[in-house]
Amino acid sequence: MSDDSKLKVGIVMGSDSDLPIMRKCAEALEHFGVGYEFVISSAHRHPEKTARYARGAADAGLKVIVAGAGGAAHLPGVIASMTMLPVIGVPIAIEPLQGVDSLYSIVQMPQGIPVATVAVNGAYNAGLLAVQIMALEDDNLRNKLNSYRQSLAAKVEEKDCRLREDEAQCRRSDEGDQK
Numbered sequence: 565m566s567d568d569s570k571l572k573v574g575i576v577m578g579s580d581s582d583l584p585i586m587r588k589c590a591e592a593l594e595h596f597g598v599g600y601e602f603v604i605s606s607a608h609r610h611p612e613k614t615a616r617y618a619r620g621a622a623d624a625g626l627k628v629i630v631a632g633a634g635g636a637a638h639l640p641g642v643i644a645s646m647t648m649l650p651v652i653g654v655p656i657a658i659e660p661l662q663g664v665d666s667l668y669s670i671v672q673m674p675q676g677i678p679v680a681t682v683a684v685n686g687a688y689n690a691g692l693l694a695v696q697i698m699a700l701e702d703d704n705l706r707n708k709l710n711s712y713r714q715s716l717a718a719k720v721e722e723k724d725c726r727l728r729e730d731e732a733q734c735r736r737s738d739e740g741d742q743k
């Protein structure tokens with residue numbers, strides 16, 4: 565039996581001002597019952613802490629690190645350079661460049677040290693991608709991901725139905741689906 569609720573994902577961010585966005589990563593992980601921890605560290609303001617965390621992450625049992633930062637966002641890349649764990653970078657939109665700076669900082673890694681980069685403020689997808697990585701070796705997570713994808717498709721069908729203003733038809737086909 566898998567024990568997904570154990571600590572598996574480190575959600576690291578450059579400052580507490582990133583927390584409203586990075587919480588979305590935690591929401592995704594909670595949806596799948598995956599354990600995580602929040603950490604504030606900064607590649608620039610506290611490089612020693614960042615290095616310590618990155619170097620100890622695998623031994624601490626983590627499987628994936630999600631790192632988000634705004635502006636000159638070097639946190640995901642620096643962490644990736646100090647661990648073999650997959651690192652997913654979340655560019656955070658802050659003034660005055662609204663995330664273009666952090667997107668470029670995170671996505672333009674040099675050959676040799678990859679960081680998987682999601683959309684600006686795309687922390688929920690970072691959580692999903694972390695789950696997908698772990699699902700490679702976890703049937704339970706894979707089944708949950710299948711259900712999640714099915715629920716996305718069902719929502720599209722529902723919206724399409726409502727757009728056609730044929731609620732009765734929607735209900736009939738919902739009932740049919742349940743049989």
Ligand code: AIR
Nearest residue numbers: 578579581606608633634635636637
């Ligand atoms: N940051 C912190 N250290 C390095 C960087 N790039 C980022 C944080 C946050 C932004 O600077 O990730 O997005 C502003 O941080 P603060 O603490 O001024 O709110």
